[in-house]
Amino acid sequence: YSVGWSAWLDLTPGGVSKASALEDVRRRLGVEPFATAAVGDGGNDTEMLRWAARGVAMGHAQDSVRAAADEVTGTIEDDGVLAVLRSLLPR
DSSP states (O other): OEEOSSSOEEOOOTTOSHHHHHHHHHHHHTOOGGGOEEEEOSGGGHHHHHHSSEEEEOTTSOHHHHHHSSEEOOOTTTTHHHHHHHHHSOO
């Protein structure tokens, strides 16, 4: 198990995580690994951020989450996810 950013307790079978789920989806859809991105803010997101070609931590994330990411975006209040999504869209 892993303890998420909130007071919740995340229970999953061994070997199952957000990263493993996204890897399964990536393979099924035929998406190349370099074309993956993930955004997270909690301790249960670190493996996912390391998995993604572009791992982005939210600005309010704890230091361990920021360390797992390739970059840090703004906070929820600063529309950090929106900035990442806009950067992924063709111009």
